[in-house]
Amino acid sequence: MGKPARQAHTELNQDDLKLLPNLCSIEALFMLVVAAELLAVLLSVASQGLANLSWAHLGLVSALVLWITLGSAALVCAARAMLERLPPIVSWLLVYTVTLLCTGFFSAFGQWVLKGLGRGFIDWWQVASHVLIAAIIAGMLLRYLFLLQRLRAQQQAELRARIQALQSRIEPHFLFNSMNSIASLIATDPDLAERLVEDLADLFRAALAQTSMVSAERELALTRAYLRIEQLRLGERLQLNWDVQTPPADLELPNLLLQPLVENAIYHGAENNRSGGEVRVRFESDDTGAHLMVRNSIAPESAASLRPGHKMGLDNVRHRLQAFYGTSAHLTVEELAGEFSVSIHIAAAQRRSALGNTNKKV
Template sequence: MTSPQPARPAGIIAQQIRETAPEEKDSAYPQFLPDLCGVSAVAVLVMMGELLAVVLVLAVDGLREFSWQRLGLFSLTAQWVILPAAALLCRLRPRLARLPRWRAGATSFAVVLAVLATVMLVQQWWQARLSGEPLDLWALAGNLLLGAICAGVVLRYAYVQQQLRNQQRAELGARIEALQSRMRPHFLFNSLNSLASLIAVDPDRAERLVEELSALFRASLAEPRMVTLAQELALARRYMEIEALRLGPRLRLEWQVDESLADTPVPSMLLQPLLENAVLHGVARLRGGGCIRVEVTRHGRQLALSIENPLAGGEEPTARGGNGMALENTRQRLAAHYPQGFRLDAAADGDRYRVEVALPLSPGQGQAAGGVPA
């Protein structure tokens, strides 16, 4: 629902920020191998095992005398090796990430060889029992050598793929950190300007503003990550309460938020720079102030965010050069978080300026408690 909300007393803001601000966490160890527990990973492994079985049958019998019986035997053997080895490596994945690379590689290879040797030994023993002949150790050694070569190739491929994914993730994190760090000095300078304007006029209010700013910076300086929409809105509301300490009744707010979207993940510090522009280039330039409207809804499979503020004389903020940095940084951060696509539009409509952001929703996100799509 839509309702104008005056700023709340500032005495409890700092404590609420301490309760809701995300804590910085130690970065996890870079993984040595991909996650082999997922459905897609298991499907790929099964497919690789079947292709390997086909290659072995073609190498032994050729295409003219292709043996489906031999293909079934090779396929069964390959899957009995691949699936248990993948399950063991999946369980060992957190420990492998903490080991040096050479030790993690040796451990992974040893696990696969142990499974391979067990399967091959059982298979050779069963064949020898059925045929009544002694165990063929040379055949067993040859099969183990062939399996070890294939296992080494597959493990090397998996390792290279995971290291490439680790590198891409690190580059993406560094890019997001750089984009967010650009906004921090901008936010700091504007906040200090607000504080300076209050010191001579209202020292008590300036003192409260210092307390609220310290708590707000704690949240803004946290590690860049995805947070829930509820956390992002809480941070945005507290920033607006700080601005209300400076502007007083000149700043009016209207929030229209679909509460069923509260758990939707969004990038941290998404709304604050957009709201900062709405205050600095809208309400603060008008003698009588104005109303800032924030709307959060769901449109189909997208999360729709819009921020609307009044304009002074109908002049667009971008024409004064003050709005471009925040919008461009926000656009680049969204491009890093949502490579599959997003939308960010900003334009003046008469005496109002409107910024619209559309983010993709994953299936199942935004489901209301009563079953109504948010």
């Protein structure tokens, strides 16, 4: 278990710690435009003073700053894939150089247009002053953006490490129980034991996989495999009610999200009651999001084998949901008359992981 965790940490360092900010998104462009306008106001006030501020001068400065900002962003966005393959210091210097070249070009081009399309001379000292101002401001801004990007990447890496740790805390419990169930069948029904070994292999593969998200269909199949093992172990004591609709093909869920809830339902329900009990699993997806529910009957208080719950499995699932979705996912626990219910709702807009599509599916 330790070796795969170290390999996953190495992959995060290589894939996630990108220094180049993503200037191709609408959000980034909006922030660049706002910053450019604020800079234009600052430069105009600094050169003319607030009392003598001319709207015409502000408009010219604003146009020049916007040309430089958007032109540089467009070039960096177009070359992003190539720049990310270079050493960090080289990519940083290239982006810095592109910004200064855009400043010189648009400064000279603006003078050329304003003076009658080449009828007047270009003031190269003014161009040089614009490049110098851009060198100071761009240096500070790019440094800030790169540090911010690195901080976000490190936070993503820490988030994934946290999710992996929570998942690993869920793994051993059900794996050992499953192996004990299979061992009891080897002598009496080897064919059935072989089929259960295949189910257990799927569960091992999911538990050991370095992935955060899987398709909803895959997650439900893993839960079904676990229930087949438990059904044979408990026999008629376990009554299953499987009310699951076919999930959308593009719907993803956190890996091993549902299985711990089903395990707890069996452990505190049918397995804890000499007369057995019912476990109900329900899943549906609509325009509002994905809905999961696991409900189990509760053993009578008089049962000698009543087991106190430590709620570790529920806490782990709740923490994973919070890490993936924040406030867009809710886990609700209800204890009704003779029943215990756990419900999960994931909003439609957040059904995919905030970590993006960088994780490979099981």
